[in-house]
Amino acid sequence: QSKAIGGHSFRFYAPAMNERQQRLLALESELHRALERREFVLHYQPQANLATGEISGVEALLRWNHSKRGLVAPNDFIPLLEETGLIDEVGLWVLRQACQDMLQLKAEYGHAPRVSVNLSARQFSSGCLAEKVAAVLRDTRLPAEQLELEITEQMLINDLESSRSTLGALRDLGVTVAIDDFGTGYCSLAYLKRLPLHVLKIDRTFVSGLPGDLNDLAIVEAITLLAHKLDLQVIAEGVETAAQLETLRALGCDMVQGYYLSKPVPLDKLGSAAALTV
């Protein structure tokens, strides 16, 4: 049918079909330019150790400082970076910048927390992740123990065998690996035991119901017990109230992260945010 109207057929359906694609195309070239113009910035959210009260970690969170739209949140552009493959370059920039920033903190304060960097599925399955991480550590001279990488359950189970070898190579470098948003995916407990992992980050959907919701209470308690049996550290995400923090402390959680302590802040604000103790 479309053949019958030959060369004009595209006119019939192209506008509707292409509106979204055109928007994506425009956004893609904007993201290209953003990389050249250095419009990406990292904010850092402190993670407090409940045993010592110290800020022993920070999570690097990507923002796009858009000339007109202001600070754009990662959920609004990371999916497109993934889709277009631009995430390889941006992800590597994030890794390098986060390491450099920690060294800058060390120069200023004499010490720096461990920095946790989120990886995208594409980066994790690229096959040369450990080499790239090794190169960044070598170039920046950040000690490997000060770098943590966050992956999700889904990334792990996509290809268990290659996950195992990637994780093994990262462990050999001395880098720690955290499972982000834990409890929201389908990772079997057997995997956790058999893979070289170090940290479970309990998703904030389970934290938000504390202390009142008995199901959330049970889930967080069970995850914490399990993690400790498997020699994993537990971080609770999305801690927004004092009551949540005290509940997590009582449940034996190792670390907390969330707005109650601090929102993600630019590096130069981290000094004052990190002065906080819990």
Ligand code: C2E
């Ligand atoms: P995530 O890794 O689970 O990061 C936690 C998100 O929760 C962050 O959102 C953080 O700002 C937010 N958050 C922290 N504390 C609280 C709280 O107390 N309450 C609430 N409601 N939210 C809290 P953000 O910065 O918008 O990042 C969203 C997601 O984007 C991240 O989730 C991560 O999956 C992804 N992302 C961020 N930076 C990067 C990056 O450099 N590379 C990749 N691949 N993904 C990234």
Ligand code: MG
């Ligand atoms: Mg994360």
Ligand code: MG
């Ligand atoms: Mg998370």
Ligand code: MG
């Ligand atoms: Mg999350």
